[in-house]
Amino acid sequence: MIYVGQRLLRAILLLAGVSALCFLFTEMAPGSFFDEMRLNPQISPETISALRAHYGLDQPLAVRYGRWMKSALHADFGYSIAYNMPVAPLLWKRTQNTLLLTTTALLLTWFISVPLGVWTANWREGLLDKTVTLASSFVISVPELVIAVAVLAVAVRWRLAPIGGMTSTDFDGLSEWTKLQDLTRHLALPVLILAVCESAVIVRHIRASMVEALDAPYVHAARGFGIRRARLLFRHALSAAANPAISLLGFSLAGLLSGSLLVEVVCGWPGLGPLILEATLSRDLYLVIGGIMFSALFMVGGNLVADVMLLAFDPRIRREGTNAD
C-alpha cells in the first residue's frame, strides 16, 4: 500500500509541475486572445482592458496560477474566453470521446502485439518474424501523419468505412443497436491508424523481452523437466516477460494519447485534439492549459495503473513494497 501511496504522491507532484510549466510557457508565448479585437476599430481599448480584468488576465502570473489552482481544486480548471464557460465541462465531453478512442486503440494494440510478440520470439528468424520486423521498421520510420492519410485514402477509394466525425448525421433517429454499429464504423479508422502505429513499437519490445525470457536458464531448466512448449511460452516465459511489458503499458498509453491528438484532427474525431488545436490557435489560454492538464492526467493515471499492475504481477517489486512496513 505504501508503494501505491508513493506513486500517487509522485503523480500529484508531477501534475502540479506540469501545470506550473504550462502557465510559464503560455505566458511566454506571444499573442493573446484579444489581439484580434485590438485590430478591430469598433472595440475600444477600454473594453478590452475591462475584458482582461474580467478574466483576471491583468493580474501577475503568480496570482493567476493561484486562482487557477483554486478553480482546479473545484474541478473547473479556469474559464474559457471563447466559449464563455468553465473549461472542465467543455473538456469533459471531448475527453470521453478521446478516452473511447484511446482505450479501444490500446486494447487492439495489445491484442495484436502480445500474440505476435510471443509468436515471433518463439519462431525466431522464421518467415513471420522477418515479415513483422520489416513491417514494424517501416511503420516506425514513416511519420504517423503519412500513415493516417494513407489509410484514409485507401478507405475512401474502396469506401471501407465512414470518414470524419463520430456518428452519422441521422444518428439520433437510430435504434440502440444500429447506433452502436454506426459508432463502431466511425471508430474503425482512427483506431486502426493508432493501433498500427503503436503496435509496431510494442511488438518489438514484447518480442525482445520474450526472447530474453526464453533464453533464460530457468526456462531452459523447465524445458529439461519436460514441460510443454506452449506452457513454457505462456506460463513460464510470458510471466517473466510481463514485467517490462507492463511498464511499457504506461508508455504506450502516452504514445497513444499524443498520437490520438493528431489522428483526431486528421479524422475529424471530436476529441481533445481538435479542441486543443483550436484553443491554441485562438489563444484561449485556460482551455489550452486545461486540455494539456487533462492529457497529463490520463498519462499519469495510465502509468499509475501500470505501476499497480506491476505490483500485482512481479513478486520482486512486491517485496520492496512489503519491506517498507
Place this chain on the structure above:
Amino acid sequence: MSTNSPANRGNEPEPIGRFLCASGLCKKYARGSLWQKDRSITAVRDVDFEIQHGKTLALVGASGSGKSTVARCVARLERPDSGQILIGGTDIAQLHPSELAPFRSRIQMVFQDPVTSMNPRFSAREVIEEPLIISEPTIIGRQSGQVGYTREDRRDLVRTLMAEVGLSPDWMDRSILHFSGGQRQRLALARALVLRPQLLVLDEAFSGLDLSTQAQIANLLLDLQEAHQLTYLLISHDLALVVHLADVIAVMSGGRIVEIGPTQQIILNPSEAATKKQLVSAKLATAKFAAAVGAQG
C-alpha cells in the same frame, strides 16, 4: 633490464612491520527509497585487523558474512561509514577521492571474474597498460619526477609483466577473447601489478577456475609475493587454498570477525562455532577423500 627501467622503479619495500591496520570498520547499505531512508542493512560492523608487510591475511566465512565488503572498503571501492584504515600513518578510510590517488596505485584489487572486468575489444597489452595510462599523469609522473612513459616503455613493461605472470610476451597483441580462464586470471594479475602495488586484494580470485589452474595461480601468487614482498588480502571460500596461502586467517560471520589468528592455530584449535562449522564441513569432505586416497595408496 636496467634497474631504473620503468618496470623496476616504483616503491621500494618498506621496512618489515605493519602494512595496514583497520579498526572499527562499519559499513551499512541503504535500502528503501526516498521515503524510508533509515532502512539499511549492516554489512560489516566493528571489524579490526592488521596485515603485516609481505604477509597474507585471509578472510573466510559463509556467503553474506561481509568478507567482500571489507575487501571493497580496504581497496576504497566503498567508503566505510566509520572506522579507520591506516596505511603508513595515513587514514584512508574517509579520504576524498581526489586525495586517494597515491593510495590507489599502492592497493590493487583482483576480482573473481576476470572476463567481466576487461573490455572484450582490448588486446592483452591494452588490458595491462590501461591502469598506467589512466593514472600516469597524476601519480607516477609526480612521484618519480619523470614526465611519462613512451609507447616503447609501456611495451617493455607489458613484456616483463607477462613473462612474470607466466604468459608468453608474444601474445601481447592478441585479443583477450583468445585467452583461457586461467590465462585471463594471469592477465588480471599482470594488470594489477603494473602500478607496482604493495597490497593486492584478491576477492575470490580462484573461484570458477579448475583445480589445476587454481594450483597454478596459487603458486604464481606465492612466487610474486616472494619476489616483490607483496602483501595480500585474500577472500576465499576455499579453505584448502586459504590454508595453503595465508599467514593469518580471520573468520567472519554476520559482518563481524569472530576469530583471527595464525593459520595453524585457527585450523587446529578453532574456538568459535562459526569457524568450526566451516572447518567441519570442509574436513568431512576432505576426510572422505583422504580415506579414499589412503585406502589404496
Place this chain on the structure above:
Amino acid sequence: MVDNSNKYLLQVHELKVTYFPANGDPVRALDGVSLDICSGEVVGILGESGCGKSTLASALLKMLPPQAKCEDGSILFRGRDLLSLPERDLRAIRGQEISLIPQDPALALNPVMTAGSQVSEVLRSHLPLNTQQRRQGVLDLLREVGFNEPQEIYSTYPHQLSGGQRQRIAIAQAVACRPALLIADEATSELDVSLQAEIVTLLSQIRRQHGTAILAISHDPVFFAGFADRMAVMYAGRIVEVASTDVIFGRPLHPYTQALVRIATSSVVTGAAKSARLPVIDGETPNPTSLPVGCRFEPRCCERMDVCSRRYPPEFMPAPLANVNCFKYGEHVD
C-alpha cells in the same frame, strides 16, 4: 553371452557432438564418448572446464543448443535410442525418466513463480493429478528435500530463498516424477562448503530411497569422495579413464588422473606449509579447434612416449573394471 541390455539403464556409445559457431571453425566438443550407467548407480564425471562434460549432460536429454549437432553415436535409454526419438517422446522422458539438476540455482528458478508452483509444474506436465493431489505431492516433495515447513516454502519466491534452499527446490523439481536417472551438472559448485556437503547428503539419500541412478558432474575430485560408485575422467572431449572411485583415488591409472588426484590431495589433505608450492600440471588444455592427433594429454604429460603423439591410445584394461586410454598400459608398437 548374457544379455546386458536390461542391466544398463543408459548406454552412451561413441557419441560425437560438434559445435558449429556462426563465425569460426567447428569445434568437436565430444569425440567418441562411451559410458554405461546401471540402475541405481552413482557415476561421477570428473573433468576440467571445456572438456565437454556439460555438453554430455545436455546431449543426454537432447537439449543441445541449436548450433550443436550430434554427428555420430547413440544414446540408449532402456533400450530406446534417444537421438532418434521425436520431440514429443523426448518431452515425456525429460523430467519423468531423466532429470537434470541445473548448475546455478540462482538462475535456474523462475523469479516470478512461487517455489511450490514451479515444483507443481513438473508434476502437472507428467502426471494426471488434480489440483489437490498436486499440492499434496509438492508438499511431500518439499519435506523430502529437507524443508520442515513446506507450506511456507510453497508460496515463497526464489529471491526470498537462500542459495542452498534454491538448490533444494531445483532438486525437488528434478525428483518430482521419480526419474530413473538424475543428472547433476556441477550442482554444488556455486554453493558454500557446508551447503555442498548437505546437498551431496541429500542426493545420496534420494538414491538410497528410490534407487535413482545419478550421473554427477564436477571439476572437483573431492566432490565424488564417498558419493560416486564409479568415475569417468574426461579430457578434451574424450573419456580417458573409467574405474571405480576407489581405483581413481587410490591407484589412478592415467597420468592426467594421477596429476589431478595429486593436486587435490596436496591442497586438501595436508594444507601444506606456506612457501611450499602445490603440484601442478604444466601447460593448458589444448585448443579445441586444433587438437593433437595422438593422445590429447601428450603435450602436458610427463610420461609421454614417441607413440603418444602419433596415435590416439586405444582402451586398455590393466585391472578388472578399470579402463584407461594410455599407452603405458599396453604394447606401443605402431
